[in-house]
Amino acid sequence: MKPDYNRPNVVMMGLGYIGLPTAALMASRGYHVLGVDINPEVVNTINRGEIHIVEPDLEGLVKKMTEEGRLKAATEPASSEVFMIAVPTPVTDQKAADLKYVESATRMIIPHLQAGNLVIIESTSPVGTTEKMLTLIEAERPELKGKIHMAYCPERVLPGKILYELTHNSRAIGGIDEISTQKAMNFYARFVDGELYPTNARTAEMVKLVENASRDVQIAFANELSLIADKAGIDVWELIELANKHPRVNILRPGTGVGGHCIAVDPWFIVSDFSDEARLIKTAREVNTYKTLWVIEKIKNTARAFENLNGKKPTIAAMGLAFKPDIDDLRESPSLFIAEYLHNEGHDILAVEPNLKQQSLDGLSLYDYKNAIEQADIIAFLVAHKEFKNLKIPRDRNRIILDFVKALP
């Protein structure tokens, strides 16, 4: 029987890294899914059975589900039993959550809501967002007061393994009341094989923020140690390795800061709402941001010393631009920031990112890593990509190596 998209089971608002794989997975587990995105190019691509994001195995699944008629994309929602929201939640210049996309997605579904519907927010959101969106719905549709079920369920997938993790990760599911939690638990049970943990909406919202704040604080500790060790004339890597021999100590690796669209962003959602209490979380953000500036200063000082000694400006290889090893994701990347900053200040930068195929990026010329180290006077390792591990640095002249991430053994 052909599914009836005038009445899908699930409408997914937002078809990006989270929404599209979730929509395809739900379709493969028997739901009839209408995916909605405000970007018509995204919608057309998906309806052709293709995808607009890089994620292993996703294209095959989307193609199969669209061909079988279980997944369809559109720019407008329709009436449904369940509505899910997975739209962006960026941070504002004032370091607060920008809820404009969540609010616009909510407004788009409001005309289609009927009594008994379940609305689930998956976008990373500050505490109270689910209640706020319910208030919005009830203000626009007062006849639905008390008749809409609503829940928050955070997502914690790893890009590159999204389909596997969507199915196997455990989930915290928090309704605005008991019955909403139960309805959402039943809904997820059909496509999540991992454990489902019931809670309330405010706790579920905070769970996601706390997961990322916890990582941020732990990385800040490692970054702070790297500054202290540098001043004390101690090798921070040896220090951490030896301290981690303690059976109950596990210090993370320092780096050039913290990047990505989650860990570098989400802690601000706590800080902006709990400014008096979230002192450690705020300081961790500041420590991690400062580490990036410290790396810039180190490279500049080294360049200055080189110039004084040799009477010429050094060529600097910026080894790695992604926000973590072995990916091509540049979002909020401190290493990209460092390379761009030095380039904009007039330094001679050879930018290297083995996971990107293009020749240039925002005014930076991209170099093959072997060429770059051949030409460079200063080699600054900014990301510990696997390509750099067994690199042979030519010994034809003295090159200065600054390894901020222990990319070399």
Ligand SMILES: NC(=O)c1ccc[n+]([C@@H]2O[C@H](COP(=O)([O-])OP(=O)(O)OC[C@H]3O[C@@H](n4cnc5c(N)ncnc54)[C@H](O)[C@@H]3O)[C@@H](O)[C@H]2O)c1
């Ligand atoms: N990507 C991840 O690894 C990840 C992990 C955990 C949580 N999250 C959270 O999930 C949410 C979505 O992230 P993402 O990475 O999928 O974002 P994304 O930018 O990849 O995709 C979001 C999509 O939503 C669309 N959109 C915007 N407004 C809309 C509206 N009103 N109606 C319909 N579509 C709309 C955009 O056009 C875009 O295609 C964010 O809150 C993010 O913080 C992401």
